[in-house]
Amino acid sequence: MEIEQTKPKDFTDSQHEIAHIIKALGHPARVAIIEYLLSVDTCICGDIVDVLPLAQPTVSRHLKELKNAKLIKGTIEGNTICYCIDENTIEELQKYFTNISAKLTLKNKNCC
Template sequence: MGATKTEHFSDEQNELATMAKAIGHPARVAILDYLLTVDACICGDIVNELPLAQPTVSQHLKELKNAGLIKGDIEGNTICYCINEKAVGKLQAYFGKITTKLESKKSNCC
């Protein structure tokens, strides 16, 4: 397997790619959708919402947290997860930039 050569890209490009990869799985999208409906929740609540085993949900939460899309605070023996609004703002800004550029081009490409 070849090297990804991430050092050839900007920190912003690498960060956006990591976040995009994290939301590239439907279970993770479902977790984000659920977190949007509540202010915060514990892992057990998420497990009850998805047709996945607890260890699988934990792995998906770990990927989302490593990508910076969610935050987790330890409260006793549970972890309370919520959306990281700053990270989502970066995605929103990036896709907004794409949308603005495409709207201004108004070309008939492809």
């Protein structure tokens, strides 16, 4: 008798995007960078290094992860890169969590 194997469903592009964004926020240094960028209009990498208790190469690696997840964007100005929050990605996250909250409100609160 042959046992039928089921393939797991593929994940949607949206699920991959949200997971990538949330994974990028999975380190306290990256959360600290986001919070710092929220406290200033724009910033250069050197400013971030001065604020965090991390070496410049480590900060650069975290900035790269945040940029790859599109949580921040950077523009080159001379020899420096100015970073700021990417509002579009933050809006995506906000919509995602708002949707979760709305579904929880509709869901039976006696679950589990």
